[in-house]
Amino acid sequence: MTVEAHKESHGFQTEAKQLLHLMIHSLYSNKEIFLRELVSNASDAADKLRFEALSKPELLEEDPDLRIRIEFDKDEGTISITDNGIGMSRDEVIENLGTIARSGTASFMQNLTGDQKKDAHLIGQFGVGFYSAFIVADRVEVFTRRAGADADQGVHWECSGEAEYTVENVEWPKRGTRVVLHLKDDAKEFADGWRLRSIIKKYSDHIAIPVEMLKEEAPVAEGEEEKESKAPEFEAVNAAQALWTRSRSDIKSEEYREFYKHIAHDFDDPLTWSHNRVEGKLDYTSLLYIPSRAPFDLYQRDAARGLKLYVQRTFIMDDAEQFLPLYLRFVKGVLDSNDLPLNVSREILQKDRNTDAIKSALTKRVLDMLGKLASKDADEYQKFWDLFGNVIKEGPAEDFSNKEKIAKLLRFSSTHTDEPKQDQSLEDYVGRMQEGQKYIYYVCADNFATAKSSPYLEVFRKKGIEVLLLTDQIDEWFVGHMTEFDGKPFQDVAKGALDLGEAESDEDKAEREKVEEQAGALVERVKEVLKNRVEEVRATTRLVDSPACLVVSEQDMGPQMRRILEQAGQALPEAKPIFEVNPSHPLVQRLDQEQDEDRFADLTNILMDQANLAAGNQLADPADYVRRLNALLLELNS
Incomplete structure (x- = not known):
């Protein structure tokens, strides 16, 4: 039967071309890895045939015993890896060997640094085992036929590691794939039986089908007659047990x-x-x-x-x-x-x-x-x-039955160390809780610096109460499902009224009531100025060094979660914050003494905008904030 060659040249996908360049220039310091990757691919091909043959036993043809054979030719400088697995059609050859059909290709290429050691890890992570052939070969040929196809449907693929490869139809009597490596001059050492055997034992002993090589004939001792030559005999080199x-x-x-x-x-x-x-x-x-x-x-x-x-x-x-x-x-x-x-x-x-x-x-x-x-x-x-911490945080919402096990695996940053490293467990936190402390306190922010310097932490630092610093995008959603640990509810320090539980002494309560009473008139004036911007204004004792802060209502969504949903295109109802002022702060005391209502309004809006910035939020009208602040600075200098 004659086969119409139908030979074509194809250009590589851009990413594949760059990978080839890296491979050809000896990216890997450990060159012998090529054999592990090609044997692994051959093993996968055998697995796929075994599966398809469950419903189509005819795919096994007349060769039901699956195996991988490795041969070499020292004189020619070649190594061949042959399997009788599923094989490939012409279209599959072009798809599998000419492109990198895997998600994340663009991200992968962006992460290549030019540092050989780091890039080797990336390529391994990306999973492009076939291309490792070019670590040792300057030309690679693939002969393959898909199980069940006619002998004249064989395919020959060839590439010299340049920008193109060729594909043509060939006669190929047996199903499966044969990869022929034409070794580079500096890789001829691999065309050696003992070297190949040691690599197979090292990396591929666990492969569940036999990896075979020709039996090594013992050298003829001096004085002995040469035995009659026998037909070449293959033997398994690996354990061939799953x-x-x-x-x-x-x-x-x-x-x-x-x-x-x-x-x-x-x-x-x-x-x-x-x-x-x-x-x-x-x-x-x-x-x-x-x-x-x-x-x-x-x-x-x-x-x-x-x-x-x-x-x-x-x-x-x-x-x-x-x-x-x-x-x-x-x-x-x-x-x-x-x-x-x-x-x-x-x-x-x-x-x-x-x-x-x-x-x-x-x-x-x-x-x-x-x-x-x-x-x-x-x-x-x-x-x-x-x-993988961010992925584990998805667990409490998806797996209620294992919520306690998941909770013990969680790690966070906290005010206990003020380090960005997430290494504090909830068990550690609970073990350090103060006597009478009812809640596990946390604050959400877009980054560690914002969380660490958050005004919401001021009273907690003053009293030595630890607060978790949550800076991952998933955190606010996560704590909505991880509502408590070891009987201790989670409490957002930027939500609702301040509740320190028994950590608030009688003196603290008396001070809070006194502050609220004395600041009543100021609160009403501020409320009139900000009536279109806030839900409520109130005096607070949660602040020590800051003049004001914004608090979210207990039932409302936090700003971090709101931003995520808005970025996803979800329409959300308007939610106004609660504005809390610190009557003990000199700026607020100065504000209380201001008689000019226009100037009072400007100062109040500046405080409101500063509270927004301190919370990590963006201003709705930055230009207005700059105008008010500039006017104040000019007035101070006049």
Whole structure:
């Protein structure tokens, strides 16, 4: 049968071209990583064939035993990695090898720095394993045919690491893919049997199908006759046993780490992992990992996520998201169940009772794993929190049953240290609460500097009461669902009337009543000036060093949450703040003595605008504020 070549040249996607440039210029210091990535891709191709063959057994053709074969030619300077997995059609070759079809591409390229060490981590994080072939090769060929296609539907892809690649149809009798690497001069060392075997044992021993190489013939000793030449014989180099099926006591930490890199397509070690076998009402094995780097699409809630699902050791699907809640979407790993049918689909999983039971158990396991990491290694847990803390804060709204476990994992900045580092737990906070303190106090702000210098903290600093400093965008939404911890309600110090509970002494109460009474006339004058801008005006004892502040009504949405919703295009009803003045402050005392009503109005509006700025808000009319302030400054200098 003749094959119409139909050879075409294609240009790379811009991002792929830049990646190739980085690869070709030896981005990785550890060159042998290329073999791990290509073997991992071949393993994925075998998994996908096994899954599709469940409903279409004819795809296995006459070759049901899945394997990966690695061959080399020292004289030619080539290495070939061949699998008999699912293979690719012409369109799939162009899609998979000519573009980077993954969300976050633009973000990825923006993060490239030119620093080889840092960029190596980024590329590993982005997951572009095939391109690692160009670390050692100056020319790469791919021969492939999709399972079930005719022999004349084979495809030949070739690239020399430049701006273009070629694709043509070829005769390819067997399904699967063969990647041929034409090694660079400085990478010819890899065309060696013992070197390749050691790399496979190091990185790919856990691959669940055999990785084969030709048997190495023992050299003929002097005086011995050469044996009759036999047909070449392949042998498995790896253990070829799924790692999660082995006993934990038989698995080394390094094996766990390498398996993580295989399933996550990550170049970095995980922070921690949990390997567990469950027998009883449910029968399943799980191996769960916490990454040490966040993916680019972490905050794209509809991005691919989830565990690799196997049923009775048979691969079913990548990214089975039904077994963990959305706020744990960063977790990587494998789930192998004996209680699900082999023909299970995403739709069936959503309705299956076993799915819900496994999800509940795995969620608790992840939270326990994180709790153990927090108690055993605070520094490693801090790394985790810095990466994934904002995602964990989604938990209380999504997972009421585990709210207490989630609460113990939370970390915050607070006035206890006045450091931007979020390393204070709620248990620590409660342990430091003053006698009689009823609330866990917090303040929300757009950034740490604004939170730390907030006027709302003044009376709390004076009395030595700790306040949590919440500066993440999600925080105000989060505390709306995380309403209390250990029986202590959360209280926003910028909302409602000041309530210090029993921390307010009888003298404090008497002082507050006296201030309110003496400032009554001033409050009424200010209220008349600001009647269109505020809901209420009142004297306060919550301020020490500031003349005034804005407070949100107890039932109203905070300014941080309001800004987020407005940026999302949501129409919100108008909400006016409460204006509180500090009668003990010299500026307010000077204001109280002002007889000129126009000047009184100007000074009052200036105080109102300053309170807005101190709260981290934007002024509705900055030009008016500047005009009033300039007029006051000129008057002082006249």
